[in-house]
Amino acid sequence: MRKFDLNVEEILENWEVSHAVREIIANALDEQKLSESEEIAIFENKNTWYIRDFGRGLRYQHLTQKENEEKLQHDGLIGRFGVGLKDALATLYRRNVSVEILSPHGTFTLSMEAKEGFPDITTLHVLVEAPDKSATRGTEYVLKGVSKADIEAAKSFFLKFSNEPLLEKTEFGEVYSCKKGKALIFVNGVKVAEEENFLFSYNITSLTAKMKKALNRERTHVGRTAYADRVKSILLSCSGEKVIRELVADIELIEKGLNRDETSWIDVAKHAIGHLNKMDKVIFVTPKQGIERGDLVANAKMDGYRVVFINESIAEKIRGSLDPSGNPIRDLSQYQVEYNESFQYKFVYPEDLTPPEKEVFEKMNRILDLAGGKPSKVKSIKISETMRLGNDAGTAGVWEPSQNMIVIKRTQLRSLSSFAGTLIHEIVHAKSGCGDFSLGFELALTEVLGSVMSKILE
Numbered sequence: 001m002r003k004f005d006l007n008v009e010e011i012l013e014n015w016e017v018s019h020a021v022r023e024i025i026a027n028a029l030d031e032q033k034l035s036e037s038e039e040i041a042i043f044e045n046k047n048t049w050y051i052r053d054f055g056r057g058l059r060y061q062h063l064t065q066k067e068n069e070e071k072l073q074h075d076g077l078i079g080r081f082g083v084g085l086k087d088a089l090a091t092l093y094r095r096n097v098s099v100e101i102l103s104p105h106g107t108f109t110l111s112m113e114a115k116e117g118f119p120d121i122t123t124l125h126v127l128v129e130a131p132d133k134s135a136t137r138g139t140e141y142v143l144k145g146v147s148k149a150d151i152e153a154a155k156s157f158f159l160k161f162s163n164e165p166l167l168e169k170t171e172f173g174e175v176y177s178c179k180k181g182k183a184l185i186f187v188n189g190v191k192v193a194e195e196e197n198f199l200f201s202y203n204i205t206s207l208t209a210k211m212k213k214a215l216n217r218e219r220t221h222v223g224r225t226a227y228a229d230r231v232k233s234i235l236l237s238c239s240g241e242k243v244i245r246e247l248v249a250d251i252e253l254i255e256k257g258l259n260r261d262e263t264s265w266i267d268v269a270k271h272a273i274g275h276l277n278k279m280d281k282v283i284f285v286t287p288k289q290g291i292e293r294g295d296l297v298a299n300a301k302m303d304g305y306r307v308v309f310i311n312e313s314i315a316e317k318i319r320g321s322l323d324p325s326g327n328p329i330r331d332l333s334q335y336q337v338e339y340n341e342s343f344q345y346k347f348v349y350p351e352d353l354t355p356p357e358k359e360v361f362e363k364m365n366r367i368l369d370l371a372g373g374k375p376s377k378v379k380s381i382k383i384s385e386t387m388r389l390g391n392d393a394g395t396a397g398v399w400e401p402s403q404n405m406i407v408i409k410r411t412q413l414r415s416l417s418s419f420a421g422t423l424i425h426e427i428v429h430a431k432s433g434c435g436d437f438s439l440g441f442e443l444a445l446t447e448v449l450g451s452v453m454s455k456i457l458e
Contacts, residue, residue, distance in 0.1 A: 004126040008090045015091045018153035023088035031055035049146045054138040057103035098144035102135040159189040170237035176201040192222040199260035204230045235268045247272035254311045274323040282306045284331045286315045336389045346385040357413040370452045375430045379404040397422040399429035
């Protein structure tokens with residue numbers, strides 16, 4: 001029997017048995033990956049718990065604290081420096097757990113022994129004996145004094161045992177469904193934090209330098225600032241339907257203050273909206289637009305678009321942007337452009353009007369006389385069931401200079417005042433050549449209204 005000095009007295013008083021078991025499981029999982037061996041085993045027999053991997057077997061050299069070149073060269077592993085196993089053994093001994101480790105390279109147990117050359121100091125030693133003949137492959141930890149609750153608590157630190165449904169995998173990490181209240185943050189499969197208001201759980205597999213520094217010895221209570229950028233990178237790499245649809249559904253809750261933290265990141269929200277625009281026939285509208293441009297929103301719904309409500313700050317960010325396929329993200333302005341580009345009038349002939357509509361329409365020449373006559377550039381005045389979408393709610397008429405034509409929506413024939421007002425409005429556009437809200441249009445409109453009133457009064 002040889003004695004290997006771990007050079008440990010008493011450390012990590014805040015560690016429980018579950019933390020120590022966590023480190024043993026972590027080592028087993030790393031060895032499984034490195035040796036490409038079968039799944040590790042965790043089981044109980046006669047009040048004794050066993051944790052076993054089927055790799056190359058523990059050697060006493062693994063008990064030293066140093067950089068593990070093999071682990072440093074492999075991504076996705078948990079351990080790096082040999083600290084975890086020493087901490088685990090010290091904690092188990094401190095918590096009165098009997099530990100025996102069986103390996104083809106030796107049988108290992110724990111004992112407090114005098115430090116060589118310093119008999120007044122006792123430190124934790126690993127007693128190394130010849131291997132048990134039954135230990136032919138891998139490493140088996142035999143733990144007495146460990147409860148099932150300790151084992152379950154230890155397993156809860158690992159993604160492998162969490163049963164979280166995988167939603168999407170990216171080059172930076174993985175996104176998992178969060179169905180149990182708190183979202184979990186994993187690094188290479190080990191839990192490092194919990195989030196109260198995250199939409200998803202995450203497993204970060206590509207670590208930044210900042211994250212490597214932040215992963216403390218205990219691997220717990222890692223602050224959000226350490227991993228937030230990586231979570232964003234993961235989400236900005238997602239394009240699958242499940243993640244995108246859940247993000248957009250959460251974006252719609254922003255106005256109510258019920259959204260999760262990820263959708264408060266504008267770049268993530270914009271990314272999700274762009275991908276949904278690519279996937280679905282949708283239109284993105286602010287609540288204010290829904291009220292002020294209800295006609296346009298209703299028109300979009302009639303055209304088969306699903307309306308997604310977003311807040312003003314996100315609407316500002318997506319305005320004029322393209323989705324991943326290179327098409328414009330469809331907000332209300334973009335919808336209006338697309339509609340008008342594909343628009344065709346549905347003209348109604350005078351003989352097809354209803355008697356009340358005919359009665360109003362037949363007043364057209366009298367209205368034109370009062371307004372100073374039909375401008376020479378106006379070649380025709382037509383009625384249409386449909387109308388090109390304008391910038392104001394309830395567009396009722398339009399002057400089409402390219403065709404020298406005034407078009408009035410059929411609904412304006414419901415009353416003489418509506419028809420007369422719309423007709424005069426478009427006549428002024430034709431006369432002035434100016435658009436709405438311009439000074440030229442206002443002056444021309446004033447002149448025509450003055451002419452109408454003077455003729456009526458005379």
